[in-house]
Amino acid sequence: MSTSTAENRGAAAEETLSEDEYRDRLRDLPPSAKLVAKVLETESPLSQGQLAEESLLPDRTVRYALNRLEDVGLVGSRYSFRDARKQVYFLNH
Numbered sequence: 001m002s003t004s005t006a007e008n009r010g011a012a013a014e015e016t017l018s019e020d021e022y023r024d025r026l027r028d029l030p031p032s033a034k035l036v037a038k039v040l041e042t043e044s045p046l047s048q049g050q051l052a053e054e055s056l057l058p059d060r061t062v063r064y065a066l067n068r069l070e071d072v073g074l075v076g077s078r079y080s081f082r083d084a085r086k087q088v089y090f091l092n093h
Contacts, residue, residue, distance in 0.1 A: 017074075017093040025072045032057055033065040037074060037091065045088035047080060 017025070026037060032055075039054045040046065046054065052062045066089055069075035073092060080086045 019093075022074065022093045025074055029068050029072065030065070032061050033068045036062060036065040037069060040075065040089060040091045045078070045080075045090040047086045047088050049086075051089065 026034060029037075035055050035057065036051055039051060043050075043054065048059065048062055048066065051057075051066070052059050055062065057065070066075060066077075070077070075089050076092050077087045077089045080088045
């Protein structure tokens, strides 16, 4: 990953998105990313495994969706307080 991409993601994570901007960023993403975002709207933070259970999507698809959501700055992550080996994901808006 390039430094500029990481910086862009970090800057996007810090800003507060309006509902219109959130929808605009989400609009061009694949259906799996939209579903993962919807699950995170109702329950957050969740691990990748929990997202797979809640969305009924395969782990690989959830991983792809999370990467796409992170690329546009809609999802952030941190290490889980319960299990530091796992990351949990949350919406940035």
